[in-house]
Amino acid sequence: MTEGVVFDLGWRPHDGPRLGRAGARRALYKDGLRRVLGLRRKARRKVFPFTLMAIALLPSLFFVAFGVIAGEFDPTATLFGHSQYFDLTGALVLIFTALASSELLVPDRVNGTLAVYASRPLTVGDYVLMRSASLATVVFGFLWLPHVVLFLGRAWVNGFSSYVTDNAAILWETALASVVYFAAFAPLGFLVAAFSKRTSLAAGVFLGVITISSAATRGLIEAGFDFMGLFAFQHHPGFVKDWIMDSSTHSWIPEDAGFDASVSLLVIVVVALLSGMTVLARQRRAA
């Protein structure tokens, strides 16, 4: 048969703009946000993230409302001051990170969709970076938003312009502390999720390891093994936060072990780098 004919059934090739790698990254970032917050999914997927966020935000709203009604807001009050607030949100963000990091990495690897991403104009590095960016956005908002609410509430009661001028440093300090918390927990959460086949189990193992490491290191430090203070992963971000905000809200294990807050910061950075490299290698193998 030497002749042929093609019938136009109305199919057309894509003639719109090709968004390339940047577009693919943006799509991945937005997908990550949706997954973490349970958006465009069943209602029960939203329960955990929004409940945790509500628990994080409600005390600040309450105190602002109380202060506005009472007409005063003692800036030196320590009850739910900015530094103490991290003790509440720090614990919540630990749980949130456990859930979210496993939700971001495990399904793609287990369901085989990682290979689909790899066939797009995306590198595995892009994938890990955008997943981290999604988590960072939500965690940062989770941690910092209550402080913004508290700050604005206090400003409202204490003379807006003067309060803002005198206390503007609080905003960048709390922002920086939020980044530190993210850097301390998220890489470890991703590390556990990169090796787990179930989201719930990854979240559980991550929380278990973090919590038990605190108890174990406390015991060993009391026995005189101060270097074990480096492994109190749950306490490093709090110690660094107190350093940034020049406060002292808690007895931190690295502090009791005799370390400086800068050492805690170094541990956070090193662990984050090592975890990131391991996650990248693992995802490359799985793709």
Place this chain on the structure above:
Amino acid sequence: MTSPADAANPTVEVRQASKWFGQKVAVSDVSCSFGPGLSGLLGPNGAGKTTLLRMICGLLSPSDGEVSILGTNPRRDHRIYRKVALVPEEDAVYGYLTARAFVAFAADLSGVSRNGVDAAIASVDLDDAADRPISGFSKGMRQRAKVAAALVTDPEVLILDEPLNGTDPVQRAHLIDVFRRLAAGGRTVIVSSHVLAEVERMADRVIAIVDGRLAAAGGVHAIRRAMADIPYRIRIDVEDARKVAATLVGAESVTSVAVAGSTIHIETSDLPDLGRRVPRVARDLGVRLTAFEPEDESLESVFRYLVRRRS
């Protein structure tokens, strides 16, 4: 007189069974039965075949209606499972077990001797891979492992949900042969499948489900004949096709005529009338008639009509 949806000596009975999940109705008022022999359960994706089979097996409780196997409600009496085996559609295997261990596990759970393990594995042609972990198997091999696990229990009723998925043509032919032999031995074998050509080959009887409702039941040809509102398409091979076509086009029972070489494609609403008319026309015109065949009595055609009717 029994309905075509009911088998002669039913072993599995479904009476006005419905199943809904929240707002979604998966199966709606289905009444049918299955007996010894091989029955095919057909339907497009999402028709409710798996839901129906799981209700039959007792894994799902009907929201309304009843199901029974050998006169027993499987959700009330687990002992009936001595005579029942299920090969589910999903990948329900323990990846860390070898195929042999998996089949032996099935034998243990069903309380049958392990002596039949090797024979069950051989019957699905898995001998060479029997001592490898199932996690390393292809989709087709996993299917065969599941079938072997069902066969080792020597069931009276064998229910298979898409058992041919992932199998290559040789494996498919082999498995169909196994199912036919079991059915010929008096067992009730129910196979749900999308591979229409194979179902047509192996099933004596077909139950078709569309949108959760019973759409048709019985033999393939009988179902087609029951679709009186859809014109039949007939192919006629004859000398001087144009002359014959010109004569037939005027007949009342003929809906459309198309000529291609020595073949005439006719659509007719009255097959018996056409069957009498064509030989007479050929005789009167002095031309030789070499073929008179229905073009749409295949299961695929029937299936397409059924799906089109309901949508």
Place this chain on the structure above:
Amino acid sequence: MRAFVSIVRVTFRQVVGGRRWIVLGLLALLPSVVMWFSSMDSTASAAIDRYHDAPLAMLLLLVVPIVTLVVGSGALGDERRDGTLSFLLVRPIRRSTIALAKLVAAWLAAAVIAGAGGVLASLLLAMRAGTWITLGPTLLAVAVGTAGYTAVFMVLGHLTSRAVLIGLVYVFVWESGISFAAPALANVSLSRIGLSAYLGLIPASTPGYTSLTEALGSLAPGAGGALAKALSISVVCVLFAALLLKKRDATGE
């Protein structure tokens, strides 16, 4: 019986398979590590006190709950989510037999892992203090504690895919926080069962005994009572799991 044993064997392999037993095993070793380093250069009496201070508390209040949570929630939960539950249910086996076999397998796995940690910690104590006084009570505490936890988490694992997370919230918020803050709530704390069994066997004159009894809250020490509680919880959970297996649709997830 053969079906029961087969389910136990396959489930045991399932819940400790892959990397799980390594991670859980390392977790279970932590009390021993703390025991070794915290009791260096201690007298026998001080070493026993140290054992009660951190290692035992870590074992019973952290290791046992976490190990049983991971193992117990997977016993039925993994079957449901992997789609293999139908493989078990379409069998001529009572649902209570399936539930009991699952519990026995998960309990054995959890008890072996956590028990290994307890044995090692007691061994290290014996090397420091020259006494094996804690070994028997520790083993019983682990056995009884894991039984109660495993039973509850097995049911939780079957009910929800978020079992591990809910279990952790229970362990870290209720057990480690609220029930310690209010001694009257000790009766609804699973971790106290193991501790009660331990204190029921260890002599009252043992160093650290008093501080441990304070941790018991309103409960009285007693191995028999602890055993009875663990057994009762297990029976109730097995019956409930059997009911769920019978009544609940096996749709998988």
